[in-house]
Amino acid sequence: MREARLTIAFDADDTLWHNENLFEEHHRKYCQLLAEYHDAETVESTLFRTEMRNLELYGYGVKSFTLSSIETAIKLTDGAIPAEELRRIIDFGKDMLAHPVELIEGAAEAVEALSRQHELILITKGDLRDQERKIAKSGLAPYFKHIEVVSNKNNEDYARLFRQHLIDPQSLVMVGNSLKSDILPILELGGTGVHIPYHLTWEHERVEAAPKHHSKFHEIASIKQLQDLIASL
Template identity: 45%
Template sequence: MTQRPLTTIGFDADDTLWQNEQFYRLTEQQFTELLADYAESETISRGLLEAEKRNLRRYGFGIKGFTLSMIETAIEITQGEVPTTVITQILDIGRDLLAHPVETLPHVKETLEALAGNYLLVLITKGDLFDQERKLAQSGLGDFFDAVEIVSDKNASTYRRIFSKVGDGPERAMMVGNSLKSDIVPALAAGSFGVFVPHELTWALEHVEEPTEAPRFRKIGHLGELRGVIEGLS
């Protein structure tokens, strides 16, 4: 009997299944307004991005690290003279970011419904453990997944380990996500299929070139097109 080319499908969470980056952008706008007396918004945003780059190894991905990076940036922009009232406001907008309701993206539920039971579905996301668990619970999508993996980073080793544990190995797996850097390129390196679903907003640190020459790379306009890609593999 011929083996199916695909048995396991991994899904990213933020900006693949539900909205995420738009809330960070709104928070960053609030942050630049708080420091408007000290610098231009472009200068503040540039400083925040540099702080995030430095702090990824220390704090990882997620809202808590983002909030700490805002505080660090405020200290740098004001040369150590940031008022305590501003620090309090930064903590408040960070907490507000943790409380945003979950907004699932178009075609998510019907796609997961169609695939569940026919394939092993695994949610693979990075970020703060409590925040990701909160969003998954509020999304109402948890029952579609056979496994949930909340990881500190996504690389080829991550996908090899998860797809070997949950499914039949990376060669018979697919990763679906909006980040080329985190979801697609390392999954391809692990030997899996990688389906890129662009989102209109993508964090600057997640930008890389599309691996258009990779034979297992696919690109779709929205998740509603995923089933057609899967059918084309058989």
């Protein structure tokens, strides 16, 4: 169906622009800040548990991460951490929010080229304000017919979105770096999943293995290969 018009949905963070590297940088500075109290492994695992416990209440995003980082630092130091160091954690978070958007190599070209033949939508998870800012900074917004910021990406969330936009999942291709959030739910709904791994994956997004034998699952190493793959579908 080389000539057919498809709906191609893109994830944003770590698919179109770098994101997880900012969190990695925060983690590094955070472990340094708490180094006199605990080793990095204890800090990381306690922070992760705090984040998971708060996920239902806070949702995803930098503000949630900052609040969980402060809570963890207080807990790990039995309240001994000086307020000024907690202030530095707030500043780490602000730096992340104010950070420029760094597009992944080839992302702008792929989106622009594919938008000429297909209908593109952007489906991104996280904090509304932060995602909107990143979308605006990316310069890619004009190529997308719909831009959806969602609080979660499970089967029901996608199904609701597709109903709302009258999209048949069978003719939808979703492109993303997270097997758990971008690929597996789409395959279950009957769509096509194109996985482009990012070199970093947040522990929460990790799954056991890629569904390599699923007929509608594809994996490419770089978004630069996306046009060719789409043309071959």
